[in-house]
Amino acid sequence: MKLVVRVKLLPTPVQAAALEATLHACNEAATWAAEVAFEKDARRPLTLRKHTYNQIRERWGLGAQAAQHAVKKTCDANTTLRANLRSGRYGRPGSTRHARASGKPVVFRPEAAQPYDDRMLSWQHTENTVSIWTTTGRMKGVKFTGQADQLEVLAAHRQGESDLVCQGGKWFLIATCEIPEATLNARPVGFIGVDLGIENIAATSDGVRHSGRQINRKRANDRRQHTKLQKKNTKSAKRRAKNRAGKEARRNKDINHKISKRIVAEAERTGRGIALEELTGIRERARLRKPQRVTLHSWPFAQLGVFIAYKARRAGVPVVYVDPAYTSQECSQCHHTARNNRPDQARFACRSCGFVEHADHNASHNIRRRGWMAWVCGAQSTAPELTLIA
Known part of the structure; x- marks a missing residue:
């Protein structure tokens, strides 16, 4: 199982300047190589290398490995x-967007990620430092930091290349780790149903709702601020909106990590599996009023599903995906399905047996039951091969 660990570099000002110069040189070389590839229709690395390798080394002063990576990146x-x-x-062939994308060579940003192999980068895990190649020579003793569990995974399971990235003036190394999968629990005693919703990001069949007034107030404030900045439409407003969007994405990602960790930990502790909704078409299926549409579209549900899946895979917890159709209208007790079973967003009241419960929990019970039936019928636990530890 592959995981990606991101650690933060702590370079001195001199080291940061050397890293910045290196990224700029590598990306300028890659952009020039893309122009050559476009002109000569050189698609394969070996063919492009014949036209660019020597010039890249002479013109930008890149080492042999860096020049090879610039060509391969292109x-x-x-x-x-x-x-x-x-x-x-990019649209249909012949459209303006398609012609614009296909009619010019690829251009790399000055601070785009640069791959480093083991010849260009070495890790000293006991000292938390790296030795890294730059255009000014080999630079040793560059400090890095990260969460303790991430650093343990990095030291034990790192394989292959690492990427040097600069984001917002901060430096990171992103490394791929190959870790052994936990033995899958082939005989779960049951399943935890997880319903994804508007007011509650996730509600489980155990009666837990993963959301709250504080999160919803922050989300509402984010929407108000975004609308206000959009109306201003000035350069400074656009810059602030971009910064706020990054901050919101990081906060949402952190919340999704916490929610997924709690759900998987509970399933592992109790020997159960996890039943999730199939997220394909979740936004098209929901019939909502305009304010609710904004709330639904503003949350990365697919990211939450990926986090639950890969954490479950690490813990050996089975995961199944079920069709969420009518789970919010079906009674989890007598299975009577009717639209008027749900008089409002938060309340479920069955018109047949009189069962009353919070609507999200009722839906999670139905998802749990469908998950168990899917498992009995031979559904396989699935999780993505590659994800990111933030």
Whole structure:
């Protein structure tokens, strides 16, 4: 199982300047290589290397490995671009957007990520330092930090290349780790149903609602501030909106990590599996008023599902996905399904048996039951191969 660990570098001002110069040189070389690839239609690394390798080393002073990575990065970017063009992400062939994307070479940002292999980067885990190649020479003793559990995973399971990244003036190394999977619990005693919703981000069949007034107030304040900045439409307002968007995304990601950790820990402790909704089309299925639409669209439910899945895979907890159709209208006791079973957003009241419960918990009970049936019928636990530890 692959995980990606991000550690923060703590360079001195001199070291930071050297890292910045290195990133700029590598990305300028990659941009020039992309122009050559566009002109000569050189798609494969070996072909492009014949046209660019020597010039990159002489012109930008890159080492052999850095020059190789610049060429490979260019080829990988072109491969991704062609795949996006084929999939229609840039519109139909002949459209303005498609022509704009396909009619010019790829351009790399000055501070785009640069891959480092073991010849260019070495880790000293006992001292929490790295020795890293730069255009000014090998730089030793660059400090790094991170959470204790992340550093343990990094020291024990790191494999392959690491990426040097600069984000907002801060430096990070992103490393891939190959960790052994836990033995899957093939005989769970039951399942925890998880319902994803508007007022409550996640509600479980154990009666726990993962949300709260404080989070919802912050989300409402974020929407108000975003609307206010959009109306101003000045350069400073756009800059502030961009900064706020990054802050909101980081906070949402942190909340999703905490929610997923609690759900998986409870399932592992009690020997149960986790039943999740299939998220495909979640926004199209929901029929909501305009204010509720904004609330629904503003939360990264897919990210929460990925976090639950990969944490469950690490813990050996089975995960199944069920069709969420009518889970909010079906009674979890007598299974009578009717639209008027839900008189309002928060309350469920069955018109057949009289059962009354919070609507999200009733839906989570139905998801739990469907998850158990899916497991009995042979559903397999699935989780993504690659994710990010923030």
